[in-house]
Amino acid sequence: MEQATISVGFLLFHGFPMACLTSMIEPLRAANEISNTRTFAWRLLSEEGGTLTASAHVDFETDALGAPGEDYIFVLSSPTATFRTSATPAHLRAFHRHGGTLGAVSGGVFPLVKAQVVGAHRIAVHWCYRAAFDAQFPDLAASDQVLEIADTVMTAAGAAAAFDLALHLIEDRLGPAIAAEVACWFQHPMMRRGDVVQAIPVAEAATALPPLAARAVALMTADMANPITVGQAAARLGISPRHMERAFKAATGLGPTRYFRKIRMEAARQIVLYTNDPIAKIAGQVGYGSTQTFAKHYEDAFGMTPAQDRKRINLYRVEGNLPVPSL
Structure with a gap:
């Protein structure tokens, strides 16, 4: 019995992350070749059609x-993309209302x-983009998972996660054996599902800290707009501020006040940009x-x-018509 074709549209905006697009299209292409079917077809879409420029300055032709x-x-x-016309969100709502599945990758x-x-x-x-x-x-x-997959809404937190999302579509339509072979084609080590937490640079990750420091960071960042003091955090942990x-200092080279300020500044910069x-x-918003x-603290950082x-960023966007950065 011939496999029904699944049509996938990629709605692109200027400055979209090209890696996210190729990370979905290439696994779908490979699945067709491996299964010797035309299970997946795809189109590049934009609000009005025509040429769109990716974050890597590569142009793509799109259909409206x-x-x-x-x-x-x-x-x-990018996270700063805006709709050029109110017809676009209306179309997405109608598409969703009539049973279509919507999704998004990264920004x-x-x-x-x-x-x-x-x-x-x-x-x-x-x-x-979390703070923003x-x-x-x-x-x-x-x-903070790499994927969130529901029946009608699917989201992926970056290009590698987009590959996993494509594998999910392949497994759903063609079975786990084809999905595994596609992953092997691209030397993708494993198919991550919706229970995998994103990797964060070690220097920024509270999970990379010793348990005591990690718990202190969790307390101090629980409500960044109304931060508690080092003394209050220490009291809740049952230790002295000196401890x-x-x-x-042993874990990060910084005292807790300066470490927490660093976290606040990084969150603030996301919201600024x-x-x-x-x-x-x-x-x-950052306390x-x-x-x-x-x-002053922002300038110091x-x-x-x-x-x-x-x-500076807005000037770049105007001159280059691109967001910074696009992931």
Whole structure:
């Protein structure tokens, strides 16, 4: 019996991460070749059709979003992508309402959420965008998993996770043997599912810290807008502030106050770069009552004030028509 063709649309925005696109298309192509079928077909879509430029400055020709219909539509974009027309989110809502499956990879979760289609579904958000996502969508369930797969909404937190998402589609339609062979073709070591936490650079990961320091970081970052003091964290852990100081110095070379400031600054930079929130609001989101103190600490961390950093990135976007960075 001939396998029915599954049509996949990739809705692209200027500056979309090219690796995320190829990480989905290539496994689907390989699955067709290995199974000697035309199980998967795909189209590149955009809001109005025409040429779009990827983050790697490579141009892609696209069809305008619309008929013929797809079974799946995956949004690929930077986190700063905006809809050019209200017809696009309306089309996505109608597609979803009539049984189509929507998804997004990396920064594509931002326009997907703005289209008001995700409902109560958990969203896999790349760690690099997590603070900006939480700032824009505080009521949504962001996830630190590499994949979040439901019947009608699928999200992947980056290019490698997009490959896993493609393997999931292949396994669902052609079985685990074909999915395993596709993974072997590309020397993809394993098919990750929805219970795998994203890898984060070791220097930034609280999970890489000794247990005592990791628990302290969890306490101090639980509500970044209303941070507790080192003394309060130590009291909750049943240790002295001096003991916590020694633990952090041994593990990181920094005291807990400076380490926590580093985490706050990294979160703040995401919000500065990937939202339009006023600087004063961002200061409050990471626990600063004084915008001046926030700006000073930001400049100490990154060599420029938040306003200068945002201006620099926005200038690049205007001149190059590209977001920075796109993952």
